[in-house]
Amino acid sequence: MKESQPSKFGLPSVSRRSFVKSVAGAGAGLALVQPTWVKAAQSKEQVNVALIGCGVQGTILLNWMLRIPGVRIKAICDIFEFNRVRASGLCRKANQGVADYMDYQEMLQNENLDAVVIATPDFVHAEMTNACLEAGLHVYCEKEMSNDIEKARSMVLTARKTGKLLQIGHQRRSNPFYQHAYRLTNEAKVFGAITHVNGQWNQAKPIDIGWPKRYELDEATLNKYGYETMGQLRNWRWFRKFAGGPMADLGSHQVDIFNWFLNAVPKSVYAIGSNARAIIQGREENASFTPECEDNVMCLYEWDTPEGVVRGFYQVILSSSHGGFWESFMGTQGSFVISEITTRNAMFREARAPKQDWESEAEKIEVGGAEAMNFDPLKSRKAQGKMDEVARQLEESLDKPVHQVHLENFFAAIRDGEKLTCPAEVGFETAVTVLKVNEALRTGKKVEFSPNEFKV
Amino acid sequence: MSDAAFANLTGEVVHRFDHRAMATTFTIYIFDEEHGYARQAARAAFDLIDDLEEQLSYFVPSSDVSQINRLKAGESVRVGPATLACIQTGLEVGRLTGGAFDLTVGALLSGRQPWDATPLGAELYQPRLGPVTVGMDLIAVNPELNAVAVLADNVEIDLGGIGKGYALDEAAQLLRDWGIARAMLSAGLSTMLPVGEPPAEGWRMRVIEPRNEKQVLAHFRTFDRAVSTSSWSPDQPHILDPTTGEPATHYLAAWSMAPSAAWADALSTAFLVMPPESIEALCRERPEVCGMLLSDQDGELSLAAFGSWQRLACELNDQSCEPAAEAGPTS
Numbered sequence: 001m002k003e004s005q006p007s008k009f010g011l012p013s014v015s016r017r018s019f020v021k022s023v024a025g026a027g028a029g030l031a032l033v034q035p036t037w038v039k040a041a042q043s044k045e046q047v048n049v050a051l052i053g054c055g056v057q058g059t060i061l062l063n064w065m066l067r068i069p070g071v072r073i074k075a076i077c078d079i080f081e082f083n084r085v086r087a088s089g090l091c092r093k094a095n096q097g098v099a100d101y102m103d104y105q106e107m108l109q110n111e112n113l114d115a116v117v118i119a120t121p122d123f124v125h126a127e128m129t130n131a132c133l134e135a136g137l138h139v140y141c142e143k144e145m146s147n148d149i150e151k152a153r154s155m156v157l158t159a160r161k162t163g164k165l166l167q168i169g170h171q172r173r174s175n176p177f178y179q180h181a182y183r184l185t186n187e188a189k190v191f192g193a194i195t196h197v198n199g200q201w202n203q204a205k206p207i208d209i210g211w212p213k214r215y216e217l218d219e220a221t222l223n224k225y226g227y228e229t230m231g232q233l234r235n236w237r238w239f240r241k242f243a244g245g246p247m248a249d250l251g252s253h254q255v256d257i258f259n260w261f262l263n264a265v266p267k268s269v270y271a272i273g274s275n276a277r278a279i280i281q282g283r284e285e286n287a288s289f290t291p292e293c294e295d296n297v298m299c300l301y302e303w304d305t306p307e308g309v310v311r312g313f314y315q316v317i318l319s320s321s322h323g324g325f326w327e328s329f330m331g332t333q334g335s336f337v338i339s340e341i342t343t344r345n346a347m348f349r350e351a352r353a354p355k356q357d358w359e360s361e362a363e364k365i366e367v368g369g370a371e372a373m374n375f376d377p378l379k380s381r382k383a384q385g386k387m388d389e390v391a392r393q394l395e396e397s398l399d400k401p402v403h404q405v406h407l408e409n410f411f412a413a414i415r416d417g418e419k420l421t422c423p424a425e426v427g428f429e430t431a432v433t434v435l436k437v438n439e440a441l442r443t444g445k446k447v448e449f450s451p452n453e454f455k456v
Numbered sequence: 457m458s459d460a461a462f463a464n465l466t467g468e469v470v471h472r473f474d475h476r477a478m479a480t481t482f483t484i485y486i487f488d489e490e491h492g493y494a495r496q497a498a499r500a501a502f503d504l505i506d507d508l509e510e511q512l513s514y515f516v517p518s519s520d521v522s523q524i525n526r527l528k529a530g531e532s533v534r535v536g537p538a539t540l541a542c543i544q545t546g547l548e549v550g551r552l553t554g555g556a557f558d559l560t561v562g563a564l565l566s567g568r569q570p571w572d573a574t575p576l577g578a579e580l581y582q583p584r585l586g587p588v589t590v591g592m593d594l595i596a597v598n599p600e601l602n603a604v605a606v607l608a609d610n611v612e613i614d615l616g617g618i619g620k621g622y623a624l625d626e627a628a629q630l631l632r633d634w635g636i637a638r639a640m641l642s643a644g645l646s647t648m649l650p651v652g653e654p655p656a657e658g659w660r661m662r663v664i665e666p667r668n669e670k671q672v673l674a675h676f677r678t679f680d681r682a683v684s685t686s687s688w689s690p691d692q693p694h695i696l697d698p699t700t701g702e703p704a705t706h707y708l709a710a711w712s713m714a715p716s717a718a719w720a721d722a723l724s725t726a727f728l729v730m731p732p733e734s735i736e737a738l739c740r741e742r743p744e745v746c747g748m749l750l751s752d753q754d755g756e757l758s759l760a761a762f763g764s765w766q767r768l769a770c771e772l773n774d775q776s777c778e779p780a781a782e783a784g785p786t787s
Contacts (some may be wrong), residue, residue: 032593032594032607032608033529033530033607033608034530034607035530035531035598035602035605035606035607036530036531036532036605037532037594037598037601037605038532038533038534038601038603056503059507060507063507063511063536066534066536066537066602067534067535067536067602068534069519082633085633086633090537093537093540093541094536094537094540094602095599095602206496206499208495208496209496209500210492210493210496210500211494211496212497212633212634212635213634213635214635266474269532285492285495286492342517350742397516398517399518399522399523400518400523401510401518402518404518411680439642
């Protein structure tokens, strides 16, 4: 590589020799092909969308929406200018000039939209969703539907009345890996009868995320939109008035999976939890407020299923990240662990259960000292007996961003009539499942669910 | 995120925050600010860097990069603005350096660790299993559609030589939005980016021997430009020469200075494999860019500098020379 001839800089000069482009593949006769560009949407296919709420979650959704062909972001809306500046800047970088609004009603009056995506604090979801549905728009609303069960119910009713689509942001419902695991559990019955479920979301969080001083809203503006302080606006998840607590913020995603996979809603829940640790942490960090909602909740749920009672434990802890987030299902023939972070996924067969014909393909891994199998859907798909169709579906979407596939389901429902994976009724069942935990926490007693509570 | 506050030599309070992302440690130094506010701003910047990693990482299956790397000849995919910006900058640096920077060449390394910061054993450098096709002309970009296409099969891109710099540029903008008056950002000490009002004398930087960090070879100053370094050692053949496909071994290290961290990051990688004459020509054509090369010829260190860094080399080669030239603000 080096040549001994020094250059005028007193450095070894670099030899330049041509490098064969294809190292091991196509050989010298490499032919370049013309690109086939992703289709630009025709006007009739284009879905004109606005984003209401451009904070952390809204930005995630915006980022992935910008990648979906045929989706045109027309407007963004947020009461906090800093969020509007960041969101409109992101759209501009993606060549999507957007109008920006502080007030969503003004936006509805001025813009010609097909759909809205709502990622505001939970307490305004119902008001905004109902107004947008009434205005003839399809709505994707982040979970939790609301921090109030009756408000969540009103959203289901408005969706029915208007005939517009209402997708709730439980994105695992569109995740091909979860859909695969559902089929393994419920159609192929790989794990036998499910008897127990477990799950957790442990995530250490700061108490007060602060705000850029130059964008601070005045008191009158804050009051107009229901807040007393900037601390409340920026940290709304810590306040009961705005949020449903950590079971609604995080637990909801996973308890939703329990209901889905068990094809049931729970019959009871016990819960313990408190905000004591968050209060201490807030003082240590000089937070501008005292947290109200719990920093940890532990729940015991029971479901009645055709195969018997299923019992489940779920915990959410905001002072420790240990163990991360996952769900596990234990059945009479085997168990599995599943997570949006797929490296955690593993499956286990009970020694007494018959060997599955696809096991020889599965990668053996060790989990907690015990032998397990990598829960690789492309290997375990054989268990479903419909390899071709399943393989095609999985390979097409397995590695897409988890929020993008849920948004794609929403837009495909608008354009092509695809079935929503998380319509309002499903979102409502989950909202009841998690918001009733707050009653259990408040009373310290077991809360019984009546089947009618889940119906609208 | 870990954080600390201390006073520097002039008594100015410095808040330091560290965060692991992109397989390196990002550090943000914020000057003369209330500690709690500095911490909140730094956390927002680190959150942004984590979001970018999800989009830019070669190792995250759902990232834009992974989706590009699964394309077959002629196929395209829509990507986010960050990915598009990194690829466009990479293509531009590739053109400007005569192909010395190439986003597709990293695919030749097998057994790589995430990004390029983790030490790689020499035994890990071997042609990758399976076919790999290399060349920046195999990447096509359609900015109107935010789409990227590959023009042959088995083309892979890796933004490891540019993504950390881009992340610093984006974090700097966020800190400016937070009203942070003065800060210094670093990605694993290999790329650094000043933010806001510089000290009156500029930021004083040291050029150190990559194998012996106690040996200071030269000093220089920067006011608002980003600086970056890439180095080679037998244990870390993580930079490949796109013109040969083999590890870059000509120089011990290369340094660059440029108006953005993404550019500085990419240029230091390119300089490590460029002939000095080409670097000199590039720095002449782009006066906002400086470069430096360090070589070891039979134990004798030799430093060559280009652009407004030209006088730096004398600190090493002739201790009696005048202090190094300063690079003034670029605005």
